[in-house]
Amino acid sequence: MRPYRDKVFFLSMFFMVAFIVLGFRIYKVMVVESPRLRMKGFVEHFMYLSFLGERGYIFDAAGRVLAASTKVYSIFACPPQVRNVSNVALKISRVLNLPPEKIVKRLKNRNQFVWIKRRVSEKTAERVKGLKLKGIYMVPESRRYYPYKTLASNVLGFTGVDDQGLSGLEYEYDRVLRGTRRDIVLTKDASGKEIPSDGIVDALLHKEGKSIKLSIDAAMEYKVDKILRGAVDYHRAKAGCIIVVNPYTGAVVAMSNFPTFDPNKFSKYPPEDRINRCISSVFEPGSTFKPFVVAAGLDSGYINMSFGVYCRGSVVYRGTLIRDWKAHGREKLDDIIKNSCNVGMVKVALKIPSDVLYNYFLGFGFGRPTGIDLPGETAGILPLPSHWYGVGRALVGIGQGISVSVIQLTMAMSAIANGGYLVKPYVVEGILDSDGSLIRKRKPKVLYRVISASTDRLLKRMLLDVVNNGTGKNARIKGYSVAGKTGTAQVPSKRGGYARNRYVSSFVGFFPASHPKFLVSVVIWEPHKGGYYGGEIAAPVFKRVATALIEHYKISP
Amino acid sequence: MNINIKELKIYAIIILLLVFFLSGGYLYLKVKVLKEGYAFINLQKVKLRLEDENRKLMLKLSFLGSFSTVEKRARKELGMVHNPYATHVVYVHSSKGNLLAGVHKNKKLPAKGHNEGFSIINRANAFTFSNR
Numbered sequence: 001m002r003p004y005r006d007k008v009f010f011l012s013m014f015f016m017v018a019f020i021v022l023g024f025r026i027y028k029v030m031v032v033e034s035p036r037l038r039m040k041g042f043v044e045h046f047m048y049l050s051f052l053g054e055r056g057y058i059f060d061a062a063g064r065v066l067a068a069s070t071k072v073y074s075i076f077a078c079p080p081q082v083r084n085v086s087n088v089a090l091k092i093s094r095v096l097n098l099p100p101e102k103i104v105k106r107l108k109n110r111n112q113f114v115w116i117k118r119r120v121s122e123k124t125a126e127r128v129k130g131l132k133l134k135g136i137y138m139v140p141e142s143r144r145y146y147p148y149k150t151l152a153s154n155v156l157g158f159t160g161v162d163d164q165g166l167s168g169l170e171y172e173y174d175r176v177l178r179g180t181r182r183d184i185v186l187t188k189d190a191s192g193k194e195i196p197s198d199g200i201v202d203a204l205l206h207k208e209g210k211s212i213k214l215s216i217d218a219a220m221e222y223k224v225d226k227i228l229r230g231a232v233d234y235h236r237a238k239a240g241c242i243i244v245v246n247p248y249t250g251a252v253v254a255m256s257n258f259p260t261f262d263p264n265k266f267s268k269y270p271p272e273d274r275i276n277r278c279i280s281s282v283f284e285p286g287s288t289f290k291p292f293v294v295a296a297g298l299d300s301g302y303i304n305m306s307f308g309v310y311c312r313g314s315v316v317y318r319g320t321l322i323r324d325w326k327a328h329g330r331e332k333l334d335d336i337i338k339n340s341c342n343v344g345m346v347k348v349a350l351k352i353p354s355d356v357l358y359n360y361f362l363g364f365g366f367g368r369p370t371g372i373d374l375p376g377e378t379a380g381i382l383p384l385p386s387h388w389y390g391v392g393r394a395l396v397g398i399g400q401g402i403s404v405s406v407i408q409l410t411m412a413m414s415a416i417a418n419g420g421y422l423v424k425p426y427v428v429e430g431i432l433d434s435d436g437s438l439i440r441k442r443k444p445k446v447l448y449r450v451i452s453a454s455t456d457r458l459l460k461r462m463l464l465d466v467v468n469n470g471t472g473k474n475a476r477i478k479g480y481s482v483a484g485k486t487g488t489a490q491v492p493s494k495r496g497g498y499a500r501n502r503y504v505s506s507f508v509g510f511f512p513a514s515h516p517k518f519l520v521s522v523v524i525w526e527p528h529k530g531g532y533y534g535g536e537i538a539a540p541v542f543k544r545v546a547t548a549l550i551e552h553y554k555i556s557p
Numbered sequence: 558m559n560i561n562i563k564e565l566k567i568y569a570i571i572i573l574l575l576v577f578f579l580s581g582g583y584l585y586l587k588v589k590v591l592k593e594g595y596a597f598i599n600l601q602k603v604k605l606r607l608e609d610e611n612r613k614l615m616l617k618l619s620f621l622g623s624f625s626t627v628e629k630r631a632r633k634e635l636g637m638v639h640n641p642y643a644t645h646v647v648y649v650h651s652s653k654g655n656l657l658a659g660v661h662k663n664k665k666l667p668a669k670g671h672n673e674g675f676s677i678i679n680r681a682n683a684f685t686f687s688n689r
Contacts (some may be wrong), residue, residue: 054612064619064622065615065616065619068612068615068616068619069612070609070612070613070616071609071612145616145620147616147619147620147622147623148619148623148624148625149623149625150625151623151624151625193595194598195591195594218624219624222624222625550648554648555648556648556649557648557649
């Protein structure tokens with residue numbers, strides 16, 4: 001009986017030990033090693049794929065690519081998975097051209113995720129992949145390129161490291177341009193290939209961002225940019241802006257800024273070079289504002305063409321002496337505009353009630369944004385009539401004491417050029433689908449009539465006279481009728497009043513005067529060589545831009 | 558009940574054959590769908606790669622064709638320079654409706670900086686007015 005009992009004992013002991021060992025093993029597998037094994041199983045059976053829908057293109061009016069994105073790769077690490085940190089850092093540093101100690105510092109980070117280098121080329125990414133380093137991964141990303149570099153860069157804007165629009169059209173149309181990103185997890189088959197499923201089909205048919213087509217013509221923009229750069233350099237000016245629009249539709253054909261920047265390396269430029277002065281900067285318009293004061297007077301009936309003054313070269317209003325650039329003698333209304341006479345304009349402004357003037361200024365679009373499809377547009381500064389203290393009311397007549405943006409001035413003059421209608425400006429003409437088909441086309445928007453057709457005809461005649469016989473002679477183009485207005489305004493000083501020897505020279509004109517094809521605004525900030533009058537500085541620039549437009553678009557007189 | 562064994566056998570064989578062919582057909586279709594799925598994914602991947610390549614080439618073309626690059630090469634490689642005489646073209650419609658072009662020439666040299674922007678202008682079809 002004894003040997004039998006011993007056998008049973010040993011057998012039960014054996015099973016007990018076996019169960020204990022098995023229990024420990026189960027505990028180890030199920031509890032201790034569970035996360036690792038689960039991950040291993042996941043890696044063996046599933047795969048992670050990321051499909052990136054590229055950001056849409058930006059095309060100019062002729063279909064030239066002004067902005068496009070291509071795929072790049074960003075290298076990242078999962079530090080807890082990296083073994084032999086210094087060896088891995090050394091290998092990667094050779095490929096990525098980074099100092100090894102910088103990589104070591106990142107790999108010693110306790111986080112689960114650290115970027116090693118973002119936006120490397122496909123070739124570099126392939127080389128990193130070839131190293132087969134544990135814990136080092138890569139993810140596809142998009143990088144924006146601007147082939148025309150500085151051309152219209154202040155309008156286009158730029159994108160950040162995560163491909164989000166940060167300024168200009170890139171910011172304004174971010175939701176349209178942005179592509180969709182799809183991250184999916186797929187089941188792998190025995191050979192390691194992904195098993196077809198609805199998920200992958202859906203992901204492969206991911207959507208790219210839509211593209212936008214501008215009204216800006218890159219060829220014209222290039223010429224305008226060169227003209228502006230030449231003028232700013234020659235006159236040693238602080239900055240300059242040129243806007244070319246179709247006065248009937250509000251389509252912006254060129255919008256040039258100088259200084260400007262290259263959006264491919266935007267961070268290397270100071271912030272002031274990256275702003276779009278055409279819409280974000282304000283200045284006191286000076287004489288270019290006079291036509292709107294006259295328009296208000298004529299249209300409201302407070303003055304007529306027989307209105308006349310005698311200019312002695314200065315006028316005193318409420319104890320303040322307002323000087324003119326010369327004594328013009330006896331003048332009628334058209335002479336006042338032609339000679340850009342300050343004394344005459346002060347008297348015109350004083351003839352019109354403040355609220356009437358104010359309402360016409362509002363009607364021309366001053367004191368509020370024009371609604372152009374660009375971010376950061378300023379409303380300008382148009383004080384309420386109750387704030388036109390002392391000499392303020394007289395100064396408004398000569399375009400001082402108020403501030404406007406170049407685009408406001410452009411659209412207000414467009415209203416005179418097109419027969420009296422205020423139109424909304426735009427730079428994006430249409431939105432294209434990822435396959436290039438037009439899905440939305442912009443319709444020009446006429447907001448309302450500002451002045452009557454008869455007032456408009458009178459103003460056009462006066463502005464034509466400014467170029468033919470007045471201060472705008474330098475804008476004259478043989479064979480073509482050009483209408484426009486010069487402007488020279490003083491720059492407000494930080495200490496109050498106006499600064500000495502600091503001026504803003506401007507010219508706003510359109511041609512052919514009877515049926516304008518284009519309206520061009522030129523504003524040069526603080527020129528220091530070759531004079532400072534709008535007729536000396538801005539009018540010749542207008543002429544060069546207009547000549548380029550005539551040649552480019554083959555415009556007949 | 559009178560069961561005909563022979564008939565039963567025939568039915569059984571027919572049912573077995575039916576099951577065999579139907580499951581065979583089902584399997585064949587399943588494999589076919591899977592195969593086509595793989596082919597579809599491969600083609601989509603090729604399409605994506607080609608689209609990517611196309612995008613890169615388009616971008617390269619745009620960089621090479623940008624005005625500043627063309628101008629730089631025209632100056633460096635072809636030795637082209639600005640026309641120092643500011644000119645402009647007047648376009649007029651002839652009686653036949655054709656667009657004619659004439660050049661107004663300035664005889665004196667313009668001030669420095671005043672001839673910028675006239676670098677790449679095609680004057681192939683322009684002729685000079687006799688009354689210049």
